[in-house]
Amino acid sequence: MIYKLIMLFQADVTWLNVFRYITFRTILATLTALCISFLFGPWVISRLRALQIGQYIREEGPASHKPKAGTPTMGGCLIIPAILASSLAWSDPANLLVWVVVFVLVSFGAIGFADDYLKTVRKNNRGLSPSGKFSLQVCAALITAIVLYVYPGLDTRLSIPFLKNITPDLGLFYIPFAVFVIVGASNAVNLTDGLDGLAIGPTAIAFTAYVVFAYLAGHFKIAAYLQIPYVGAAGEISVICGAAVGAGLGFLWFNAYPAEIFMGDVGSLSLGAGLGAAALVTKQEIVLVLVGGLFVFEALSVIFQVGYFKLTGGHRIFRMAPIHHHFELKGWPEPKVIVRFWIISIILALMSISTLKLR
Ligand code: 57M
Numbered sequence: 001m002i003y004k005l006i007m008l009f010q011a012d013v014t015w016l017n018v019f020r021y022i023t024f025r026t027i028l029a030t031l032t033a034l035c036i037s038f039l040f041g042p043w044v045i046s047r048l049r050a051l052q053i054g055q056y057i058r059e060e061g062p063a064s065h066k067p068k069a070g071t072p073t074m075g076g077c078l079i080i081p082a083i084l085a086s087s088l089a090w091s092d093p094a095n096l097l098v099w100v101v102v103f104v105l106v107s108f109g110a111i112g113f114a115d116d117y118l119k120t121v122r123k124n125n126r127g128l129s130p131s132g133k134f135s136l137q138v139c140a141a142l143i144t145a146i147v148l149y150v151y152p153g154l155d156t157r158l159s160i161p162f163l164k165n166i167t168p169d170l171g172l173f174y175i176p177f178a179v180f181v182i183v184g185a186s187n188a189v190n191l192t193d194g195l196d197g198l199a200i201g202p203t204a205i206a207f208t209a210y211v212v213f214a215y216l217a218g219h220f221k222i223a224a225y226l227q228i229p230y231v232g233a234a235g236e237i238s239v240i241c242g243a244a245v246g247a248g249l250g251f252l253w254f255n256a257y258p259a260e261i262f263m264g265d266v267g268s269l270s271l272g273a274g275l276g277a278a279a280l281v282t283k284q285e286i287v288l289v290l291v292g293g294l295f296v297f298e299a300l301s302v303i304f305q306v307g308y309f310k311l312t313g314g315h316r317i318f319r320m321a322p323i324h325h326h327f328e329l330k331g332w333p334e335p336k337v338i339v340r341f342w343i344i345s346i347i348l349a350l351m352s353i354s355t356l357k358l359r
Contacts (some may be wrong), residue, residue, distance in 0.1 A: 002089040022235045024244035025090040033243040035084035037250020040078055045261050048072035053120045055262055060228045062328050074116045076267025080109045082247035091239040100147055102256055106274035107140035110267030137183045145178035148280055153233050161287050161355035164227045169314055182276035188295035189272025191302055191322045196259035197252055198338050201270050202294045202345035204248035206240045209349040210278040210293045214238035219281045226356050229283035235311050237281055257335045287355055293348040294341055298322045
């Protein structure tokens with residue numbers, strides 16, 4: 001909206017032309033969201049404390065987590081508004097893809113909010129039922145998938161890293177595929193959110209990669225040169241991804257070990273789904289497996305652990321799943337697990353960007 005207002009005066013004041021550039025607005029969006037997170041962080045933490053919205057720690061968890069009981073949670077109530085305010089200020093509100101990503105962030109945030117609210121305010125430790133939560137996620141993702149399917153600027157072919165000549169066309173199956181990407185990413189980030197800064201660090205890193213993908217996908221000449229799908233409207237998504245990076249880094253300031261606040265499901269479900277949506281609208285869906293490789297790794301550790309546990313009647317592959325708990329129980333100090341997982345995320349993001357040239 002600020003962007004649109006500024007554009008009204010652009011004919012008279014020529015230097016305002018700089019606001020036309022997506023790169024400039026992405027930087028502004030990043031800094032705006034960062035400032036919102038920084039400025040409102042202490043206030044949100046004190047409000048959550050006053051409202052006694054504190055984390056309940058499960059009995060069966062690592063003993064090192066017991067002192068975290070009562071840490072204010074639902075920090076997503078800081079992250080998501082910071083992303084939305086900054087995105088809507090600096091992106092083009094006439095761009096439908098912007099509203100698709102906003103819808104995903106808000107709808108998944110609302111599902112997470114309902115779950116957190118039941119757990120922390122109503123003191124109902126189970127929150128939403130797993131099937132209820134999953135159904136709501138599928139509904140929100142389905143609405144998104146249908147809009148993307150009918151949107152004329154996107155097609156149903158997939159771009160496969162390294163294989164520029166292979167672009168399978170999913171046709172109508174694009175809809176369940178898109179639902180899977182959004183719901184899968186949402187839950188994978190949620191599973192990763194079990195150590196201080198463990199989810200928000202790699203989330204900010206992954207959104208940084210999508211700042212690049214979105215910008216390139218929206219640039220006709222570069223997209224043609226790199227032989228990636230051109231999506232004219234996707235350039236504006238780099239503004240939202242930039243806002244997510246800024247809000248995430250601002251939140252990390254407070255969520256860094258030892259955390260003063262957790263993001264809660266309102267944050268993790270929304271950010272994960274937002275990442276899935278960014279992958280879909282930039283037509284860089286498959287590479288999300290690499291960009292978010294850490295989240296995939298965490299989710300697979302749970303799938304294998306639970307599967308093996310059921311098949312063998314109680315035996316485990318890892319000391320505990322998700323895998324970050326395994327390393328904790330092996331005796332790695334929490335900050336060591338976190339920083340090492342961040343390093344892996346940075347390497348994966350760099351590898352994913354390098355796939356643009358290796359085709
Ligand atoms: C939620 N939530 C954290 C916080 C955060 C199927 C099963 C594997 C599911 C899985 C699960 O429920 N995962 C998703 C993970 C929780 O954090 C809250 O939840 C929000 C995110 N949704 O924002 O509000 C705890 O994580 C710790 N934490 C931090 N720092 C942070 O910045 O330290 C979170 C954020 C917090 C805090 O301790 O309380 C969670 O872990 O509950 N279940 C599990 O992860 C459980 N694993 C398990 O049962 N594994 C079994 C197999 C057979 C399924 C096994 O391996 O034996 C673990 N959950 C916990 N402790 N709490 C087990 C250990």
